[in-house]
Amino acid sequence: MPLFVMKKEMEGLVYAVEFSHRSGRDLINVAKKRTNVIPVIEDARHPHKYRMLIGMVDVIFADVAQPDQTRIVALNAQHFLRRGGHFLISIKANCIDSTAAPEAVFAGEVRRMAAERMKPQEQLTLEPYERDHAVVVGVYRCPLLEGRTGRALGLEGVGIDWKGAGMGWKGLGGD
Numbered sequence: 168m169p170l171f172v173m174k175k176e177m178e179g180l181v182y183a184v185e186f187s188h189r190s191g192r193d194l195i196n197v198a199k200k201r202t203n204v205i206p207v208i209e210d211a212r213h214p215h216k217y218r219m220l221i222g223m224v225d226v227i228f229a230d231v232a233q234p235d236q237t238r239i240v241a242l243n244a245q246h247f248l249r250r251g252g253h254f255l256i257s258i259k260a261n262c263i264d265s266t267a268a269p270e271a272v273f274a275g276e277v278r279r280m281a282a283e284r285m286k287p288q289e290q291l292t293l294e295p296y297e298r299d300h301a302v303v304v305g306v307y308r309c310p311l312l313e314g315r316t317g318r319a320l321g322l323e324g325v326g327i328d329w330k331g332a333g334m335g336w337k338g339l340g341g342d
């Protein structure tokens with residue numbers, strides 16, 4: 168269940184959250200060679216358990232393949248993703264609902280994201296490379312702290328700062 172977090176100001180620091188102990192060992196071995204990767208062996212459903220390890224991030228990338236993956240990303244975004252930060256979610260339709268059409272599953276996940284203050288901007292299917300898979304890219308709109316404009320509540324995430332990179336995301340409406 169990889170969940171990755173990146174911080175631009177720290178030269179591309181990546182927090183990699185992995186629940187499986189076997190995959191976690193592999194992640195630790197990778198981190199020995201790639202010093203910008205910080206392995207976090209924990210369940211991404213419980214960001215409060217590793218909140219002391221991760222500060223605010225610019226981007227969350229999630230490839231968790233779980234039925235509640237949008238909720239998992241939203242919880243982490245609340246803890247760690249800065250206001251206006253970006254997210255990328257890989258969706259495997261069969262992991263969410265194997266009886267529904269993939270397009271219906273993707274549309275349902277996009278609706279869930281919007282309900283979680285995540286603003287989807289683009290959806291791409293991965294055909295012909297991966298069947299019944301899509302990636303959704305968007306911006307996080309966390310609530311402002313009362314009386315403090317410009318500051319946001321934040322929890323967990325994986326981040327990349329796309330600003331200034333010349334990347335304009337279009338496709339699902341919005342800015």
